Every structure is written in C-alpha cells, then in structure tokens.
Amino acid sequence: MQLLEALTLILSCQLAGEVLVLVSGLPVPGPVLGMLLLLAWLGLRGGVSERVAQTADTLLGHLSLLFVPAGVGVLVHWERVRDQWPAIAAALVLGTLITLAVTALTMAGVQRLLAWRRGGRHE
Structure with missing residues (x-):
C-alpha cells in the first residue's frame, strides 16, 4: 500500500505541474514544474521517505523504456x-x-x- 501512496505522490506532482503550465501558460515543461513541486513537498516534509526513494529508484530503473x-x-x-x-x-x-x-x-x-x-x- 505504501508503494501505491508513493507512486500517487510522484504522479500527482507531475499532474499538478502539467495543470499549472496549462492554466498559466508558463514556458516550462509540466513534468519539470511537477518535479519542483515534489521537491518543495519533500522539503516541507523534512526529506525523502524510504518508500518514495524506493519507488523513484524503481521508476528510474525502467527509464530506458521511455x-x-x-x-x-x-x-x-x-x-x-x-x-x-x-x-x-x-x-x-x-x-x-x-x-x-x-x-x-x-x-x-x-x-x-x-x-x-x-x-x-x-x-
């Protein structure tokens, strides 16, 4: 269940970045803005949890598929x-x-x- 929560956090930040770029017209890719939102969220929470780190590592392990x-x-x-x-x-x-x-x-x-x-x- 924690894996699903971590993946939801990562993808929600990307979605929020995409929506903000679409609404505001900023000349920045949505995923980049989403990454900045995730960074801010993790900074407010005091760091990266073990589950978020594991989930991100798993996603990066399959990056070549993209x-x-x-x-x-x-x-x-x-x-x-x-x-x-x-x-x-x-x-x-x-x-x-x-x-x-x-x-x-x-x-x-x-x-x-x-x-x-x-x-x-x-x-």
Whole structure:
C-alpha cells in the first residue's frame, strides 16, 4: 500500500505541474514544474521517505523504456532525419556545448557563493 501512496505522490506532482503550465501558460515543461513541486513537498516534509526513494529508484530503473517511442519516431521519420542531418547534428553539438558551459558557470558561481559564506576563503 505504501508503494501505491508513493507512486500517487510522484504522479500527482507531475499532474499538478502539467495543470499549472496549462492554466498559466508558463514556458516550462509540466513534468519539470511537477518535479519542483515534489521537491518543495519533500522539503516541507523534512526529506525523502524510504518508500518514495524506493519507488523513484524503481521508476528510474525502467527509464530506458521511455526512449522506445523516440526511437520509433526516428525510424518513422527517417527520410526527414536523413534530409536534415546537418541541422540536427549542429543542434545536438551546440546544445551539448551550451549545456556544459552553463553547468560549469553555475558550478563556479556556487563555489564562489559557498566560499563567500564561509568567510571569504577561495578554494
């Protein structure tokens, strides 16, 4: 029963995120907003319960199944992919490089913030 409650919590947060995005028109994916809602809920509750952690680990263990529809979509639209491969490759490479740069800058900023909070020691 606790497994069902944990799964209900996770999926309810995703549903709430989807509804909030639909109602408000925010330019954020519903599942991302749902994840933030789940994070807030877990923060208010004082952390992640063992059952929620187990349920999330089980879902993550089967995450590869979610790539099946994407793979089928690529095969169905293979002609389009073949015709537009330079644009797709450029988007993948540039997207990856931008993500790496933003992650590095964010980490550097967090390190500076933490060093400042510890009294100005830079590490």
